[in-house]
Amino acid sequence: MPTVLITGASRGIGLELVRQYRADDWEVIATCRDPDAAPDLQGSGAEVHALDVTDDAALAALGRTLAGRTIDVLINNAGIYPLKGPQGAFGDIPVEPWMEALRTNVIAPWKVAETFIGNLEKAQRPVLATISSKMGSIADASSPGSVVYRSSKTGVNMVIKGLSLELEARGVICLALHPGWVKTDMGGPNALITTQQSATGLREVIAGASMADTGTFRSYDGAPIPW
Template structure:
């Protein structure tokens, strides 16, 4: 049974990753900051014996290291760095830039992906799939910037892309892959109700890319539909 570890699993895309992998027979380690409040995730745990919920704030190195020790005996075939924030979604454009919020966005969207990935490298080395996925966004593509604003989110995702691209080169000799994925505009709390994609459609598309992954794709940046995104 392959194992997957997913961050930000309590709602939206993270919850759907958990649902689809649990339904296809994977062992799922689902993480979120507040498990006691994650009612839909708790229901999934009841429905699937191979899904377990673990507390994890991806900005907390103590919690990350503690979870790595807790799962020390479990190889991780697939690590999905899904946790993310988009503070500008909920503020007015004319508001002053909140540099503390910008800094926190970097902590969650950029630094945590590398921090979590490094903590679980031994788990990945002992697995069959050996793949790290980072959920990015086309908004992190400098080539696709066509409007002002969303500076925190855009810059954090561009930095995530650069970080994980470099990390892919570091890991290639160890046969560990890194895949950067844009899930599309999805009907989540972040994407809003007018988004054209359901979480089911988005995750199904991204799972197909995970299934088809080879080391030649490591460090590349794809949309959920398989089209490559320019940097």
């Protein structure tokens, strides 16, 4: 039975990924900040662990707990979108939310990779996938606003590219994935696709990836996205 580790799995895309992998008889290890406040995750059949991906001590502790186990797919899904709407306009962006976005969206995926690289190396075809966003594409940026979130996703794209170079010799396929504009708390009610559509597409991209795809930025439908 293959195993997937999914961070930020209490709701939205993360929770739907848990459900779909479980439905396909995968062993699912799921993390979130507060499992007691995540009844849907608790009832999903996944092995649930508390984890704040920005907490180095907690991350190290989970690494020790899972030491020696094989992880075939690791999905960095945990992320935040601070300063929505009119917040964060030019001239009025507070520093701390920006730093929090960088800690969560950029630095944490690298630290997660460092923590579980031994688990991934035990798999025959290990995949390290990180949920990025088309909003992180510099080539696609055509309007002002959302610079805090955008810059964090641009940053994590570089992290994934860097990880692909670091881990190529170890056979780990590293992917930056755009989940689409999804109807979640983050995406809002006007989004274009459901969590089911996004998760289904993401899983297909992950399942079909090879080392020829490592270090690439792709949409949930498989289409390449310019950096």
